[in-house]
Amino acid sequence: MNQSGQKSEAILDAALPVFVRHGFRKTSMADIARAARMSRAALYLSFSSKEELFRAGSARAHARAMRKVEAALAGDGDVFSRIETAIAAFQRELVAPFAGSGDAAELFETNMALARDVTLAARAELVALLAQALTNAQATGAITLDALRATPADVAAIIVAAMEGIKDAQVAGHDLLEDTRLFLRLLRKALSR
Amino acid sequence: MNQSGQKSEAILDAALPVFVRHGFRKTSMADIARAARMSRAALYLSFSSKEELFRAGSARAHARAMRKVEAALAGDGDVFSRIETAIAAFQRELVAPFAGSGDAAELFETNMALARDVTLAARAELVALLAQALTNAQATGAITLDALRATPADVAAIIVAAMEGIKDAQVAGHDLLEDTRLFLRLLRKALSR
DNA sequence: GACGATTAGACAATATTCGTCTATCTGTCT
DNA sequence: AGACAGATAGACGAATATTGTCTAATCGTC
Numbered sequence: 001m002n003q004s005g006q007k008s009e010a011i012l013d014a015a016l017p018v019f020v021r022h023g024f025r026k027t028s029m030a031d032i033a034r035a036a037r038m039s040r041a042a043l044y045l046s047f048s049s050k051e052e053l054f055r056a057g058s059a060r061a062h063a064r065a066m067r068k069v070e071a072a073l074a075g076d077g078d079v080f081s082r083i084e085t086a087i088a089a090f091q092r093e094l095v096a097p098f099a100g101s102g103d104a105a106e107l108f109e110t111n112m113a114l115a116r117d118v119t120l121a122a123r124a125e126l127v128a129l130l131a132q133a134l135t136n137a138q139a140t141g142a143i144t145l146d147a148l149r150a151t152p153a154d155v156a157a158i159i160v161a162a163m164e165g166i167k168d169a170q171v172a173g174h175d176l177l178e179d180t181r182l183f184l185r186l187l188r189k190a191l192s193r
Numbered sequence: 194m195n196q197s198g199q200k201s202e203a204i205l206d207a208a209l210p211v212f213v214r215h216g217f218r219k220t221s222m223a224d225i226a227r228a229a230r231m232s233r234a235a236l237y238l239s240f241s242s243k244e245e246l247f248r249a250g251s252a253r254a255h256a257r258a259m260r261k262v263e264a265a266l267a268g269d270g271d272v273f274s275r276i277e278t279a280i281a282a283f284q285r286e287l288v289a290p291f292a293g294s295g296d297a298a299e300l301f302e303t304n305m306a307l308a309r310d311v312t313l314a315a316r317a318e319l320v321a322l323l324a325q326a327l328t329n330a331q332a333t334g335a336i337t338l339d340a341l342r343a344t345p346a347d348v349a350a351i352i353v354a355a356m357e358g359i360k361d362a363q364v365a366g367h368d369l370l371e372d373t374r375l376f377l378r379l380l381r382k383a384l385s386r
Numbered sequence: 387g388a389c390g391a392t393t394a395g396a397c398a399a400t401a402t403t404c405g406t407c408t409a410t411c412t413g414t415c416t
Numbered sequence: 417a418g419a420c421a422g423a424t425a426g427a428c429g430a431a432t433a434t435t436g437t438c439t440a441a442t443c444g445t446c
Binding site (some may be wrong): 041045 | 422423426
């Protein structure tokens, strides 16, 4: 990685806990500069605006999350446990860090406003990866979708949609891990032959 | 308590965690109003400004703390354990709630700027109460101050000054409880006959 | 309906923040 | 030494946010 890239990484590392602590709106560039131990002007050498800085942070988090998801789906175990691990990784990277924030809702909202494309792309890739895993499992006879009259892509989309809903409910007080595990038990039962 | 007093109490209850979370500067009256589930205008029915609201909160916290301190000094045990309990109560009421705030330094600074009188008065009362306890202990022969060539008031002032220093060190990363206990062991040793 | 408390919303006066710019400083390279 | 790139403090106008005040409308209780 080049020097400016390293600097950008350091800035994002410093900015994340500040955003988590105060939310996007209440976080000023001065706050981020202080956390990154550099001048406010230096931030603008790496990012052209507070919004672009946030976008870069979101993009990096999504890229990291997708690498973890790919690793999980390529791992050991049956298709359900691989999916469970993948989803856990996705949530650990993109939901859990903000869950205790108090401004979690504002941060997710800001993310959809400023980094909608990145977010939707990652979500689409997650659907595609899950669909591929389900297709493989179907080919080996590990699962059956016949009774559901659904394609692997349909099921993958439902899984991701449910994760989104569970994330939102968690902001409203529900327990993320518990709700996720319940949904995956439900999935296992529905797809077992 | 009258109705407006109850309303004020409810506002301060709601405002405290907001101040702890975001510090004084980053907390807006809109934030407090939202936390107290009332309109921003209603806050001004109870308090004439954000600064006065903070002052009232500080005054209430100090009053509560002093009640706990008096109860502790009137309790059981030898003079050292009563003093230890009293100081623990003082810190639990006035330091610990802000210790994890990240903006703890800013809050203490704001407190000295806006509620200096209340704070100094409470500190003075704490010194007086400790001095009285030491005087009584001296009269019963439980402690001796002869070798120190100091009055009870002198020793009480030193104790409170040390507590302040330990509080400041704690903001800088030291452990409040541990440092306090060490100081009190030191005190016990120095005053035992 | 009368009454007091509360609200949403508008308002001017401040205060804060953003993004930009300049002058200055600090290393590094030659 | 001088040239150079990166960083800094500080100032700046413009855009936003916040404060404290006010009014008109609403709510709940008598």
